[in-house]
Amino acid sequence: MSKKTSKVLAFATGVALILAACGGDDGDSGSEASTPASEAPATEAPAADCGPDVLEGGAGGAEGDAAMKITFDISPDAVWQDGCPITVADFQCSVNATLNTPGSISTTGYDKIISIEAGESSKQVVVTFNAVYAPYKLLFGGLIQASAVADCNDISGDFASLNQVSGREWMMESFSPDQLVYVPNPNYWGDAPTVERVVAVPFADFDTQSAALLAGEVDFIYPQFFAGISDALSDANVTSKIDFGGDYEGFYLQADPARGGPFSDPIFREAFAKSIDRDAVFEQIYIPLSEGKGKLLNCGPIVPGQYCDEAFADQFDPEGAVALLEANGWTKNGEGYWAKDGNAPTIRWIINTGNTRRENTQAFLIPLLQAAGFNVVADNCDAACYFQQRLPALDYDMAMYISTAPPDPAYLVSSFTCAQIPSEANSQQGQNSTGWCNEEASALLEKSDVTVDEAERAQLVKDALKLMAGDYVMLPLFQFPKSGFWRTDRLAGPVDAELNNYRAFNNFSKWEDVDGDGQIVLGAEQWPECLNPVTECANSSWMVWLTAFPILPNVWDTTNDGKLVITNLVTKEPVVEIL
Amino acid sequence: MTVEPILAVDGLVKHFTVKTARGVRAYKNTVQAVSNVSFSVRPGETLGLVGESGSGKTTVGRCILRLIEPTAGSVRFQGEELVGMRAERLRELRRDMQIVFQDPYASLDPRLTVGTSIAEPLEVQRIPGDHRARVKELLELVGLSPDHSRRFPHEFSGGQRQRIGIARALASNPKLLVLDEPVSALDVSIQAGVVNLLADLQDQLGLAYVFIAHDLSVVRHVSHNVAVMYLGKLVEVATAETLYERASHPYTRALLSAIPVPDPGVERGRRRIMLEGDVPSPIDPPSGCRFRTRCPKAQDHCAVEEPALVDRGQGHPVACHFPD
Amino acid sequence: MSPRRMAVRRFVKHRAALISLIILGIMVLFILLAPFTARYGVNEAVFKTSPEKPNSFLSPRGIAWLGTDDIGRDLYSRLIYGLRVSILIGLASAFFGTILGVAIGAVAGLRGGWIDDLLMRVTDLFLAFPFLVTLLVLRSVMSNVPWLKPIVGNPTSIRFVVILFVLFGWMGVARLMRGQVLALKEREFVEAARALGASNTRIVLRHLLPNSAGPILVALTFAVSGNIIAEATLGFFGYGPQPGAGATSLGKLVGGAKGALLPGYWWLVVFPCVILILVSLCVNFVGDGLRDATDPKLDGNR
């Protein structure tokens, strides 16, 4: 709703978004993937200022023996906005930039690349990995033009004001704190967009963007869902589509033994989790919110689909909790709190201030938990403090936030394995902010990363999540609706076709402008701070939706039903060889 | 009789630095409010300190109590030097010296009852005993009803308020009172009552007074000695009788002639000495004799040399080149 | 008759102030007796929602006099509890801010010289700088200095917000007090007190303060309403206090009106805003009345 709230989403989905920025991309290419796979070699001689086809010094840099090799055949038609062909150099540059730029938000996957070389021509890319890497489809999601940056190893100073690189339908005409304008890329080799201009404008909160929609100033908005949204936007000219996407909200119990919080004691943690009535929370908080749609999420840190087997159902068991505690030497103290050795732990529950839903949840649940004998206190701070300081530092006992589950489960490895707990070993940069370390589950997840077979991989993930459910480190609550609202008197075409897509509304190059003003206006809930696709700037969904997807060429796209398919950047499905 | 003076002022000097605010700018000026004033008061006696407004007499009074810091000179009270004295000792000594102010409307805190105001010195000085009884006693002493202690100042007339001010000053049993024009703000009809009260109290309690006034009529009856000030300097000091009979400084004579005499016959036959012009600014006093600009006897010599306060015998010092 | 009683008499003549005081009194009674006056708990849904019949956003009716909010809680009860927190914050920060202001103003006025110049310059700056920015910068400094943490607490705690408002709320009073001191210290009754041997502290507490009580009280009342609005503003930006689970504040409720205007949940907008406006209106009127009652210039001609 407010900028804050969207920021919540942005950061919470951080891990996923990294992948999104690099992996998931524009989905309208589903049809475009059928571009004829001509075998014709690149006939055009590159213009003098296009730079070399292959970078000196190559790319990657991981040590070890080659374990996997992927060969990409770049479409001979694929060119940048300046007419220069997209070649292996651009793959190399993108990888180097992601690996070496200080402030690059994630190097996952790329850090396994030993080398990137040209195959038969500079239009064929051969990538060699030092290990099997199953989520390879998340790689090469936003290529950077090698000749557009001064130094591929540090692009932190590039893309500061306007991103002029484009290998997709759109080019950025202007970018400022008050608007972002796209015009069609004249050199795009696929279908040209149907609209002359697309303008995105920022809004600080739901009220103002709704008012702008109702007043006819914007044509389309994609707000975060909240109670009353349909009432707010009931208008003869406004229509909507609500769908359940990859966003899910849950409770997280910080379990890292090294930090010594109350939940590092597995008994106490289990008893606490068993005392939380998720059904009641669902009824109290989420039913009004979803206006009767949706149901309690039982999948874990993932949404219903091939990786979900409801392992987190039936966790509420207050009697079991009491029995468990009493069996392990816990007794209620004078204040009615469970205590062991005279010590009644205080549980610090953190959320970001200003988020009404989470505040309501705290207000509802804390008295119940206190009555159950747990001394839970609200220990909240604003979004910046919460997501940028407290969560990464694991400075909390219980947290509540939204994450986004991407189509590929690879994010589970970075979010929930032992090696990813921030520690000296990973220079405090680990992504596992729950502090959960289960060696067996970690092994399963890591194995899933190197298992290419889909069914086998799904089973590994399910097994790991079952262990996670048994360890009570996370309690899933709700799969969040995604909603698009648009004016039917101004907008037509497949507006509702991709709203559930991981990359949201990015099929807008197929939308139709029916009011004849020559442009489509999108309302943005959150405004990109900057345009750099590999740095912290990219750590927000809106940034990626607005400034990476429409312009940066990619190999794989996500679809509305959560699949990864190739784009017209390549002529055929890349060939994967396990060595 | 060689009684030690209770108060001895010697060479008292007070300069003020005055900022004249003019919008946002400020000018600094030095005002010589008091220049080299010396006198002494013996126990049970009254010194009348007389001068027009601006003569520095009030400043002298404040300096005696060290309500303002003298620039130079010495003030000895019961033999103890007050200038430069530690704040602790000074506070103790304030039991023994008190002040009664000119404006009875301003000198009482409007928010405090009369009783509280009178009891304040007892509290501040931590004087033991039944304060309420003492307040009643004091009220009676100054001729008010003991029941008045619970009333507020605005319910009293000016004369009554001045009596309250006196009662407060007397609360700690002081030995010296500085009376800063105690009756000049009062109606003539009630001035006498207050003056008589003061005289009675002196008899009763053996107090010493420094009685500051702007004309000679008031101090005439109550003073043993009179000192006349003009523009920060003493111009004449004498016993009351001497002064009224044989004033020798032209300024004193002018002041004396301004006193209305009750007897109409005498009044008609008197020659009034009128002073011309205003008192010059103490920021930039006249050279030589400060009185010369208004003096009927002034000569060129007066502008050059400043007359010293010289005792020409009979214990009657005068600062004039041409005394009568 | 004591000056206080005269002031009371004048105050009572100020009709608006008297009515305001009565309204405020009723409000205070309501919030003090919250467990009895509120119909439901602060976080209690009017009745438990069910998937078929969500109870959120009920318009005012018998079971919920002022309607319900997004998760079916009774707005009337929440207003009572919210007002309690807001008035606490408003009063506490105004009170301590006034004390700080009085102290600073008294020091500046009594000491004079460079201390006075310095303090007044600082005051001017605090007053002239954009309010919200100063608040936010102070807030970040306060939450980032480790050794302050045990004193100020968590940035979202009521204590933190009160301290923040105190640090930000002393300037007006300081100026006022300084002016009063400068005016009063020339008065003879202050000089008299000094002649009695009274210390500076005693003079300030016994004489200067009581004689400045009128304007200071007026400033204090305005600070109360100012702080209540400031709390609401902070809440609007998400930097407001988090009164702990199971509590709300007027600022939060008014901030909650944000999402309610467009859907037409008018009661969620109207009632909190009306209460906020009413509180600050009443407080302001009381302040006005106090000013008239204590202004010595008006003695006798009303």
Added chain:
Amino acid sequence: MFRFVMRRLMWALPMTLIITFVVYVALRVGTDPLASYLRVNQRASEKKIQQYIETNGLYEGFGGYVRGYLQWLQGFVTFDWPRSIKGSREVWPEFRDAMFNTLRLGLTATFLGILIGLSFGIFVALKPGGLRDATVSTSSFVAISTPPYVSALLLQLLFAVYWSKWFGQSLLPTSGVYPPGHRGFDLVLMIKHMILPVTVVVIQVVAVYARYMRASLLEVLNSEYMRTARSKGISERRVLVRHALRNALIPIVTVAAIDIGAILGGLIITERIFSYPGLGDFFLGAYDNGDFPQMMPWMFFFTLVVIAFNLLADVLYAVLDPRIRLG
């Protein structure tokens, strides 16, 4: 006069330096730029960090702050501003645009607000104690007590949302400086977009100044010399215009000049609701990110504004008050 202004200007310089130094230290402590940098550049090498510390003068300790401040100041005045931490963007172009947007909005609103407020104040002061007085002072209390975001939303609803529902087209735009996609300069559109935000600010300013003016004018009208003027038989209108207004305006002009900084800063709320890309939005964005290189120029700018308008207040005071003569 000239000498007076020059002297005040010479005073203003050290004042600016001292204040901005204090602000510098406060922001250094409050935002911890190095921590922000590390948050954004998580994998920066030891060498890079050291380099960042040196180029930005992020030294520790009091001496370090002084050194860092001087280094920052040097870069600032030579327009060699450090880049933003997030996205390492150039600060000046964005700051400049935001500044012009805010100044346009703020000065218009201040001017209109004070003008209308003063008129109201005069209007009621002429007939104090009546129904007119009660209505205006109650309304101004209500206006002061109404949070600006509530009035802003109501205005948006009325003139944009409902208007377009009723008449098919909105009367006034709800957001931005120009309609989406607009290019170039267009005065009419710009003014159209300013009407609602300006109104929100004006409501508050009017409320405050109506009260100021009422009080100030009443004081003058009740003063001794006004009574004298009246008793001399000078006409009421003449008394009002020649004497009362002039004297009543003196304190208000001073207050207004000092107030302008606060009003400009108070635009933060309004700008946010109307998605108006001004300094307020600029500051909030920077504050949320703890972006020191963006916040410091902001604070510097406002320090200058505050000091400049204080100076202006002094000068105006001196010009208006005939009792003051400047040597």
